[in-house]
Amino acid sequence: MCSKVNFALLALAFAGIVANCQAATLDQRILGGEDVASGQFTFVASVRLDSAHVCGGSIIGARQILTAAHCVVDDNNQVVAADRVSARIGSLNQFASGKIIYAESIAVQPNYTYISNDVAVIQLSSAVEESSKISIIPIATSADQAPAVGTAISVAGWGEQSSGAAPYKLQSVAFSVASEEECTKGFPEHDESTFCLAHNLKEGSCLGDAGNGVAYNNRLVGVASFVVGACGSRYAEVFVNVTHFAEWIQTQL
Ligand SMILES: *[C@@H]1O[C@H](CO)[C@@H](O)[C@H](O)[C@H]1NC(C)=O
Numbered sequence: 001m002c003s004k005v006n007f008a009l010l011a012l013a014f015a016g017i018v019a020n021c022q023a024a025t026l027d028q029r030i031l032g033g034e035d036v037a038s039g040q041f042t043f044v045a046s047v048r049l050d051s052a053h054v055c056g057g058s059i060i061g062a063r064q065i066l067t068a069a070h071c072v073v074d075d076n077n078q079v080v081a082a083d084r085v086s087a088r089i090g091s092l093n094q095f096a097s098g099k100i101i102y103a104e105s106i107a108v109q110p111n112y113t114y115i116s117n118d119v120a121v122i123q124l125s126s127a128v129e130e131s132s133k134i135s136i137i138p139i140a141t142s143a144d145q146a147p148a149v150g151t152a153i154s155v156a157g158w159g160e161q162s163s164g165a166a167p168y169k170l171q172s173v174a175f176s177v178a179s180e181e182e183c184t185k186g187f188p189e190h191d192e193s194t195f196c197l198a199h200n201l202k203e204g205s206c207l208g209d210a211g212n213g214v215a216y217n218n219r220l221v222g223v224a225s226f227v228v229g230a231c232g233s234r235y236a237e238v239f240v241n242v243t244h245f246a247e248w249i250q251t252q253l
Pocket residue numbers: 110111248
């Protein structure tokens with residue numbers, strides 16, 4: 001599957017370009033983010049592979065983190081061993097504080113391929129305890145819980161910034177829900193399993209931001225999947241439509 005432009009997956013470890021497309025450059029980084037204040041985005045987790053941040057994730061159950069499938073699948077399309085994966089929760093700092101909980105198992109959406117059905121549930125080895133810094137966010141289960149086109153939504157993550165270095169502190173950046181037309185412009189294969197968020201030029205997600213959760217009205221509606229072209233391009237970014245996968249996700253809860 002290849003579009004007129006390239007897609008760039010956003011996980012740090014397996015950052016790759018979708019098959020049969022020429023390598024896109026990822027020399028542009030996320031821009032325009034701002035520090036998240038304590039008590040905000042408390043459902044956010046740093047998903048770690050071999051003890052280093054690789055992707056974002058959302059706490060959707062006492063023992064479950066929702067992330068992008070490509071964050072936990074290696075170059076040979078194998079799900080990585082669960083004992084290599086952990087999540088840091090309850091901290092704005094990806095390197096310190098909060099709590100680290102190891103994965104017990106990982107369930108990748110059975111129909112996942114490259115950029116399709118890019119969603120996975122990490123089962124944790126112990127339950128999270130909710131606090132002022134940790135919360136469980138319910139997933140959106142019906143389309144009427146989704147934000148309308150044009151709605152402003154901030155998404156938080158630890159993806160790379162303009163400096164090329166990953167921030168230690170959680171950053172959030174403002175998006176708005178893109179129209180079908182705008183989404184299809186960059187991603188012609190777009191269907192209801194994904195939706196797009198538009199952003200200002202040179203802002204948005206970059207490497208390390210895959211798996212970031214999109215919350216609306218205290219429900220999780222999206223999971224960051226990939227950018228079209230390079231980070232900060234003029235194209236809207238593609239997110240997994242959580243509602244579309246709600247039934248499968250619920251089987252994991
Ligand atoms: C996988 O895709 C098939 C064909 O579209 C569909 O019938 C099936 O329900 C999907 N499986 C899951 C677990 O989503």
